[in-house]
Amino acid sequence: xxxxxxxxxxxxxxxxxxxxxxxxxxxxxDLAGSAPYFDVKISPNGEKIAVGVxxxxxxxxxxxxxxxxxxxxxxAPSQRTEVAEFNWATNERLIISLGTKYxxxxxLTYYGELMAIDFDGTNQDYIFGYRPGPLQxxxxxxxxxxxxxxxxxxxxYPENKRTVLVRTEKMSESNGRFAKAELVDIYSGKRRVVFxxxxxxxxxxxxxxxxxxxxxxxxxxxxQVAFYRNNSEEKWIQLDQNITDSNFIPLTFDSKGTSxxxxxxxxxxxxxxxxxxxxxxxxxxxxxxxxxxxTRAILSSDGRTTIALQIDPDYPNFLIVNSKHPESKTLKxxxxxxxxxxxxxxxxxxxxxxxxxxxxxxxxxxxxYMFNSSSKKxxxxxxxxxxxxxxxxxxxxAFSFSSSDGTLLHGYLTDPQAENKSPLPMVTLVxxxxxxxxxxxxxxxxxxxxARLGYRxxxxxxxxxxxxxxxxxxxxxxEWGNKIQQDIIEATEWAIENKIADSNKICxxxxxxxxxxxxxxxxxxxxxxxxxVAVAGVYDLQMMYxxxxxxxxxxxxxxxxxxxxxNAAELKKYSPVNQLNKLKAPVFLxxxxxxxxxxxxxxxxxxxxxxxxxxxxIWYVEDKEGHGFFSDLNRQKYFFEVAQFLxxxx
Numbered sequence: 275x276x277x278x279x280x281x282x283x284x285x286x287x288x289x290x291x292x293x294x295x296x297x298x299x300x301x302x303x304d305l306a307g308s309a310p311y312f313d314v315k316i317s318p319n320g321e322k323i324a325v326g327v328x329x330x331x332x333x334x335x336x337x338x339x340x341x342x343x344x345x346x347x348x349x350a351p352s353q354r355t356e357v358a359e360f361n362w363a364t365n366e367r368l369i370i371s372l373g374t375k376y377x378x379x380x381x382l383t384y385y386g387e388l389m390a391i392d393f394d395g396t397n398q399d400y401i402f403g404y405r406p407g408p409l410q411x412x413x414x415x416x417x418x419x420x421x422x423x424x425x426x427x428x429x430x431y432p433e434n435k436r437t438v439l440v441r442t443e444k445m446s447e448s449n450g451r452f453a454k455a456e457l458v459d460i461y462s463g464k465r466r467v468v469f470x471x472x473x474x475x476x477x478x479x480x481x482x483x484x485x486x487x488x489x490x491x492x493x494x495x496x497x498q499v500a501f502y503r504n505n506s507e508e509k510w511i512q513l514d515q516n517i518t519d520s521n522f523i524p525l526t527f528d529s530k531g532t533s534x535x536x537x538x539x540x541x542x543x544x545x546x547x548x549x550x551x552x553x554x555x556x557x558x559x560x561x562x563x564x565x566x567x568x569t570r571a572i573l574s575s576d577g578r579t580t581i582a583l584q585i586d587p588d589y590p591n592f593l594i595v596n597s598k599h600p601e602s603k604t605l606k607x608x609x610x611x612x613x614x615x616x617x618x619x620x621x622x623x624x625x626x627x628x629x630x631x632x633x634x635x636x637x638x639x640x641x642x643y644m645f646n647s648s649s650k651k652x653x654x655x656x657x658x659x660x661x662x663x664x665x666x667x668x669x670x671x672a673f674s675f676s677s678s679d680g681t682l683l684h685g686y687l688t689d690p691q692a693e694n695k696s697p698l699p700m701v702t703l704v705x706x707x708x709x710x711x712x713x714x715x716x717x718x719x720x721x722x723x724x725a726r727l728g729y730r731x732x733x734x735x736x737x738x739x740x741x742x743x744x745x746x747x748x749x750x751x752x753e754w755g756n757k758i759q760q761d762i763i764e765a766t767e768w769a770i771e772n773k774i775a776d777s778n779k780i781c782x783x784x785x786x787x788x789x790x791x792x793x794x795x796x797x798x799x800x801x802x803x804x805x806x807v808a809v810a811g812v813y814d815l816q817m818m819y820x821x822x823x824x825x826x827x828x829x830x831x832x833x834x835x836x837x838x839x840x841n842a843a844e845l846k847k848y849s850p851v852n853q854l855n856k857l858k859a860p861v862f863l864x865x866x867x868x869x870x871x872x873x874x875x876x877x878x879x880x881x882x883x884x885x886x887x888x889x890x891x892i893w894y895v896e897d898k899e900g901h902g903f904f905s906d907l908n909r910q911k912y913f914f915e916v917a918q919f920l921x922x923x924x
Contacts, residue, residue, distance in 0.1 A: 297727075297914065297917050297918055297921065299910075299914050300910075301726065301913075301914070301917065302723050302726065302910060302913035302914065302917065303661070303910050304659065304661035304662045304663075305659075305662060305719050305722055305723050305726075305913065306719070306723075306906060306909040306910040306912075306913050307659060307661055307906050307909075307910075308328060308331075308906050309328075309639075309658045309659055310327060310328050310656075310660065311325055311326060311327055311328075311642060311655075311656040311658065312326040312327070312328070312333065313325070313326035313359070313360070313620070314326070314620055314621070314630045314632075314642045314655060314656070315360065315361060315362055315620060315621040315630065316340060316362075316621050316622065316623055316628055316629075316630050316644070317340075317362050317365050317393070317623070318362060318364070318365050318623060318624045319365045319623060319624065320340055320623030320624075320625065320627060320628040321339070321340050321341075321365065322337050322338065322339065322340055322346065322365070322393055323337065323338045323339075323340050323343075323630070323644070323655075324336075324337050324360055324362065324368060324393070325337070325338060325655075325656070326357060326359075326360060327348075329350050329351060331906070332351035332356050332375070333351055333356040333357045333358070333373070333382070334348060334349050334350045334351045334356065334357050335348050335349055335357050335360050335368075335370075336348035337393040337394070340628065340644070343655075346393065346394065347392070347393045347394030347395050348394075348395055349370070349391060349395050349398075354374055354375055354376070355372055355373070355374055355375075356372070356373045356374075356375060356382060357370055357371075357372070357373070358370075358371040358372060358373035358382060358384050359371040359427075361427055362621075363390065363435075363438055363460050364435050364460075366392055366393055367390055367391065367392055367393070367397075367460055368390070368391055368392075368393065369388060369389070369390055369401075369427055369438055369460065370388065370389045370390070370391055371384065371386075371387070371388060371426065371427065372384075372385075372387040372388070372389055372403070378868070378898060379868050379898055379900065380868075380896075380898045380899050380900070380903075380904040380905040380908065381868070381899070381900045381904040382904070385403065385404060385424065386402070386403065386404075386423065386424030386425040386426060386442075386443070387400070387402065387403030387404070387405070387425070388400075388401050388402040388403060388425050388427070388440065388458070389401060390460040390461070399460070399461060399462075399463060400463070401458055401459070401460060401463040402421060402423075402425040402440060402442075402458055402463065402465070403421065403425065404421060404422055404423070404445060421442075421465075422444060422445050423442045423443060423444050423445060424442065424443045424445060425440045425441070425442050425458075426440065426441045427439070427440060427441075428440060428441050428455060428478050428480070428486075429480055429484060436459055436460060436461065437457045437458060437459050437460065438457075438458055438460055439455060439456070439457060439458075439468070439478075439480075439484075439486075440455070440456050440457075440458045440465075441453050441454070441455060441477070441478060442454050442455075442456050451474060451475065452470060452471050452473075452474055452476075453470075453471040453475070453476050453477075453478070453489075453491075454467050454468075454469065454470050454471065455467070455468045455469045455470075455471075455478050455486055456468060468486065469486050469489075469503075471489045471491065472489060472501045472510040472512075473489060473490075473491035473492075473493065473499050473500075473501060474491050474492070474493065474494075475491045475492055476489040476490060476491035477489070477490055477491070479524045479527075480527075480578070481527035481531040481578075482526070482527055482528075482529055482531065482578045482579070483531065485505070485531070486503070487502055487503055487505075487527060487531060487534075488500060488501070488502050488503075488524055488534065489501050489502075489510065490518070490522065490524055492829055493829070494829050494832065495829065495832055496829040496832040496833045496836065497515065497519050498518050498519055498521075498522050499512065499513075499515060499518055499519075500512070500513045500517075500518040500522060500524070501513065502534070502552050504552070504553075505531055513550070513552075513555070514555055516541075517538060517540060517550065517557060518538070521537070521538060521539060521545055521744070522536060522537075522538045523536060523537040523538065523545075523571075524536050525537065525571050525573065525580045526573065526577075526578055526579055526580045527578075528549075532551065532552060532553060533549050533550060533551050533552060534549070534550050534552060535547070535548070535549050535560075535571075535580050536548055536549075536550065537568055537571060539744055540557055540559065542559075542562050543743040543744050543745050544562050544563055544564070544565075544566065544567050544568075544743045544744075545562075545567035545568050545743075545744075546559055546560070546561060546562030546563070546568060547559075547560045547561045547562070547568055547571070547580075547583055547595065548560060560595065561583065561593065561595065563585050563587070565587050565742075566585050566586060566587045566741055566742055566743070567585075567740065567741050567742065567743060568583050568584070568585055569584045569585055569586045569590075569714070569741065570583075570584050571583055571584075572584060572592070572605065572617070572618075572619065573619070574599060574601050574619065574622075575601065575619040575620065575621050575622035575629060575630075576622065579596060579599055579601075580595060580596060581594065581595065581596045581599045581601055581602045581605060582594050582595060582596075582602065582605055583595055584616070586714055586715065586741065587684075588672035588674075588684065588715065589614070589672060589715050590614075590615075590616050590714075590715065592605070592609055594606065600626050600647065601619065601622070601626065601629070604629060604645060604647060605617060605619075607650065608631065608633070608645065608652075611652065612633045614635055615633045615634060615635045615638070615640075616633070616634050616635065616716070617631055617632070617633055618631060618632045618633075618634075619631050620632060620642075626647060627646060627647050627648055628644060628645070628646055628647075629644070629645045629647065630642065630643070630644055630645075630655075631643055631645060632658075634658070634716065634717060635715075635716070635717065636670035636686075636715045636716055636717055636718075637664060637667045637668075637669065637670060637717070638664050638667075638717065639657070639658045639659040639662050639717045640657075640658045640717070641654055641655070641656060641657045641658060642654075642655040642656045642658070643655060666726070667717075667722055667725075668688050668689055668690040668692075668721075668722060668725035668726075668731075669688070669689050669690075669692040670686055670687070670688050670689075670715060670718075670721075671686065671687050671689065671692070672684065672685070672686055672687075672715060673685055673686070673687055675764075675765070675768045677760070677761055677764050678760075678764060681737060681749075681761070683734060683735065683736065683737075683761055683764075683765060684734075684735050684742070685713065685732060685733050685734035685735055685765060686713055686714075686715060686732075686733045687730060687731070687732055687733075687769075687774065688718070688721040688722065688724070688725045688730065688731035688733075689725070689730050689731075690725040690726070690728055690729070690730070691728070691730075695773065696773065697770070697773050697774065697775055697776040697777070698728070698729060698730045698774070698775065698776060698779075699728070699729045699730070699775075699776055699779035699780070699924040700729055700730040700731070700732055700766075700769060700774065700775035700776070700779070700780050700781075701724045701729055701730075701731050701732070701780070701781050701782070701783050701807075701920065701924075702732045702733075702734070702762060702765070702766045702769075702780065702781070702782045702783070702795075702803075703718075703720060703721055703724065703731050703732065703733050703783050703784060703788070704733075704734070704736075704762055704782065704783070704784035704787075704788035704791040704792060704795075705733065705735075705739070705784070705787075705788055706784070706785055706786035706787045706788050707738070707739065707740075707786075707787050708736070708738040708739060708750055708754065708758060708787045708791075709738055709739075709740065709747055709750060709751075709837060710740050710747075711739060711740060711787075712735045712739040712740050712741040712742075713733040713734075713735055713739075718733075720783075721733065723913050723916075723917065724783075724917075724920065727917055727920060727921060729920065729924060730769075730774060730775060732765060732766065732769050732774070732775070734761060734762055734765035736750065736758045736761035736762055736765075737749045737750045737753070737757055737758060737761055738750015738751070738753065738754075738758050751836055751837055751839075752837070752838060752839040752844070754787075754790070754794075754815070754837075754838055754848055755794050755815075755847065755848025755849070755850075756848065758791065759791060759794050759795045759798050760798075762782070762791055762795050763795055763798065763799045763802060766780060766782070766802060766803075767802070778804070779804060779924045780802060780803055780804060780924075781803055781804055781805040781806065781807065781859075781920055781923060781924060782795055782796055782803045782805075782806055782807075782859075783806070783807035783808075783809075783916075783920075784807075784808065784809070784811070785809040785810050785811070785902065786809075786810050786811060786812075786871070786872060786901065787811070787812070788809075788811070789807075789808035789809050789810060789811025789812075789813075789864075789872075790808075790811045790812050790813060790850065792806045792807060792808045792811070793806055793808050793811070793813060793850040793857075793861065793880065794848070794850045794853070796857055796858075796859045796861075797850060797853040797854065797856045797857050798853075798856075800856050800857055800858040800859065801858065803859045804859055804923045804924060805859050805860050805861075805862070805919065805920065805923035805924070806859050806860070806861045806862065807861075807862045807864070807916055807919065807920070808861060808862065808863055808864065808880075809864040809865070809902075809912075810864070810865055810866060810869055810871075810872050810901050810902060811865075811872055811876065811877070811880075812872045812876050813849065813850045813851050813876050813877070813879055813880040813883075814849045814850075814851045814852075814876060814879045814880075815838050815845040815846075815848055815849045816842065816845045816846065816849065817875065817876060817879065818834055818838065819831060819834060819840075821873045821875050821876070822870060822871055822872060822873050822876075823870045823871055824871070850880065850883075851879050851880055851882075851883040852883075854883050854884060854886075854887045854889055855887055857887070857889050859923075860889075860890035860891060860892070860923065861880075861884060861889065861890070861891040861892070862891070862892045862894065862915075862916065862919045863877060863880060863881060863884070863891055863892065863893055863894065864894045864895075864896075864912065864915075864916075865877035865894075865895050865896075866895070866896050866898075866899030866900045866901065866902070866903075867895055867896065867897045867898070867899070868897075868898060868899060868900045869899070869900050869901045870900060870901065871900075871901040872901060874895070877895070881893055892919065894912075894915060896908050896912075
């Protein structure tokens with residue numbers, strides 16, 4: 275039985291939680307639901323489409339005729355084994371990454387198991403994994419010799435119709451494994467090692483001809499290192515670590531395989547687009563924005579050519595960098611057709627005539643489409659969240675302001691009453707991370723849930739967030755409980771000064787680091803916030819060195835030294851569990867008992883401290899959830915409980 279423990283402690287009379295305004299329990303079911311279709315891939319010849327689909331709440335796939343969209347095959351999940359990912363290997367056969375769902379855990383667990391299957395669901399072969407075969411998915415699955423390794427698809431090797439390239443790691447090795455690249459036969463399961471990585475935890479990158487040319491990993495000092503191979507040589511050669519050390523993101527090789535395109539700093543403050551000659555080590559800067567990092571590179575649907583860049587100073591902007599590629603023209607056409615949307619290419623046919631893409635925006639959860647380059651016809655395949663009506667979603671706009679020390683900060687405002695210029699109740703919604711993460715102008719379930727209650731939602735990219743340059747991210751190191759919180763507080767005060775928020779009706783909410791911030795900011799500025807919602811957070815920074823999955827990673831403690839430091843007095847000062855004597859707002863403390871990133875011990879520590887200081891709070895634990903909500907039903911209940919708590923306090 276899935277148990278929820280919701281406890282109202284003393285210090286608040288039970289009658290205080292008899293909410294004056296009732297909220298329908300089904301008010302947020304559309305926002306809380308999982309996407310019924312989670313991926314779409316077209317076969318190499320363009321004749322079939324594989325669609326990742328939920329079947330009775332579990333992940334399977336169906337195949338459709340690309341012309342008629344009629345079902346021609348597929349695979350239903352078993353009681354415990356589901357489809358995590360899938361890719362076409364040939365026109366008739368797919369490679370499936372399998373996930374396992376345990377009775378005691380809502381999140382799908384992935385152990386690197388691979389299965390090959392024909393499009394109609396027949397000829398199932400378990401080709402890689404730690405078991406001789408998975409729990410039954412079909413009646414004719416062939417079992418293979420077990421391998422004590424994890425496997426993940428690197429490339430479907432279109433140049434070879436019988437094998438796929440798989441990245442493997444030994445399960446038995448300690449953290450920081452040396453990966454291998456192996457060719458795996460999609461019929462027999464036979465394997466052959468192609469290359470071994472020269473660095474722990476490496477990812478492999480291929481040139482346009484499908485040859486492994488690059489391996490990128492992280493060393494024990496939390497430094498990124500990269501090794502490349504010349505076309506004719508077997509040995510690995512390390513790239514200059516001044517290039518690869520900070521946020522080096524390999525993209526694609528040029529057609530000759532002599533140069534690599536990548537995102538990196540290369541001596542600049544902003545993440546830019548560069549090209550390095552592998553033989554000489556000479557780097558050419560192609561594009562760097564003066565204000566923000568490049569958000570992402572848009573690759574061709576085969577993943578082997580960079581065609582465009584996206585930057586997000588406020589709203590998404592796109593820059594074509596390879597106008598000769600046929601998909602560049604397609605991208606231009608789609609960006610014009612879907613003005614204001616983000617476009618993501620998912621797959622294409624080998625002749626590039628048919629392309630599958632996804633279009634999303636801040637006020638549209640998005641849809642999957644098929645584009646025909648010959649006819650220019652666009653066919654909508656599936657809505658990602660079909661129950662969500664775009665007309666019911668609140669407007670989202672960008673803003674910026676200068677903090678008290680002159681730092682320019684950016685954020686987003688979700689406004690259910692954009693035409694109303696009067697102050698409204700507001701929730702400051704803090705993103706997680708804090709490093710390597712930022713808020714974008716994109717669809718946000720929680721922001722839209724809060725806006726549906728009639729409240730404005732403020733999201734701020736505080737210092738330490740990614741996207742605004744290396745120095746901006748670095749300025750948040752060891753400032754978790756200080757300058758970052760000051761940014762969150764000043765953004766909230768900015769909203770009051772600009773008559774966006776009612777100063778007497780503001781709450782603060784967040785998940786993971788956002789939960790930490792919600793509690794910490796409410797202790798620093800106790801009269802600013804009427805309530806606190808903290809989901810899956812860390813509340814004792816010293817505990818992060820002993821509990822959770824970060825210390826288990828071989829570079830984890832080195833990362834913690836950079837991010838939060840190891841000064842005991844400083845960690846104690848910046849830990850909310852030690853600052854609750856200043857807290858005035860009631861806290862809604864929400865956690866998953868199976869959380870490995872922020873273990874339940876963190877929530878227990880905060881609950882104990884709240885009790886010690888006689889602070890009002892609600893304790894809400896989901897026994898089967900981890901770092902977030904993975905069950906639709908649990909997410910629905912979470913939205914409902916949060917809505918009631920906010921409504922009571924706002």
